[in-house]
Amino acid sequence: MEWGTTIFYVFGAITLLSALFILFTRNILYAAFSLILTFVGVAGIFVLSGAEFIGVTQLLVYVGGILVLIVFGVMLTNRVKGQKVVSPVYQKFVGSIVGIGLFMLLMKGILEANFGAMQWMKTNEQQTSLKRFGMTLMTDYVVVFEVIGILLLVALIGAVYMAGKRKGVNDAS
Amino acid sequence: MMPVDHLLILGAGLFVIGFIVVTTRKNAIAVLIGIELMLNAANINLVVFSRFDPDFLQGQVFALFVITVAAAETAVALAIVLKVYRHFKTADLDKISELRG
Secondary structure: OOHHHHHHHHHHHHHHHHHHHHHHOOEHHHHHHHHHHHHHHHHHHHHHOOOHHHHHHHHHHHHHHHHHHHHHHHHHHOOOOOOOOEOOEOOHHHHHHHHHHHHHHHHHHHHHHOHHHOHHHHHHOOOOOHHHHHHHHHHOOHHHHHHHHHHHHHHHHHHHHHHOOOOOOOOOO | OOOHHHHHHHHHHHHHHHHHHHHHEOEHHHHHHHHHHHHHHHHHHHHHHHOOOOOOOHHHHHHHHHHHHHHHHHHHHHHHHHHHHHHHOOOEOOOOOOOOO
16 A cells, blocks of 8 residues: 555544544533644645645634634633533434434445546546636636625634623623 | 545534524523634534635635624624623523513
8 A cells, every 4th residue: 555545544543533522522621622633634635635725724714713712612611610511411312323324324335436436537637726716716716705705704704703701782681 | 534424524513513502501601601602613614615615715705704703703792791790690591581571
């Protein structure tokens, strides 16, 4: 087995194992830190699949931004001193049954479809370049790009407005 | 290169784990963590299929937009969770049942 494939499987294993840890732990803080590992694993898979820009964006946005937000959320919503931040689990049985059933369904679909045997899979595979990606983003998709920027701005202003304390509003009524 | 099938199975596994986390947790933040997992699973599939489309790269562009919308969604969701916590003094989704008829 060549090196690239081995590294690929290592990143896949990191992703899957840390996601399973999120599933089985009850401590929300441990789940949040395990989510970092999941994101790093997914970013590695992106980079090795030829999507370097998406991998870097994943690291910047998820690990640098969303994770910090989630940890702050844990800190601000569970202010009980000297106690572990645990989340109760309920309907474990039904949830796992539905989840495993969904997984079986997806597995069956993937294996039945047999994507590897399709003709365009074999012929078209080649390395994509970052320049190509930038050109596509700024020409064909430039309107969507701008719209998504405005959406992000509006969402951030709205979030700050909602979470901030305002005078004359009684919160704990 | 990893075969496409294995990557798709990895995506399916991540999605199902996120789904179980969303459906079985009571804490609002844990539910958010599950949603992030599901969005990542969708992104893996988009990027994997984008590998076979080097001229247009639609999958990668879409994955980028998914990441951006996920960031906006998390920010708004956490603001709502903070507000709910300040109002009800709990982040437990089962205890916030004011609208129950």
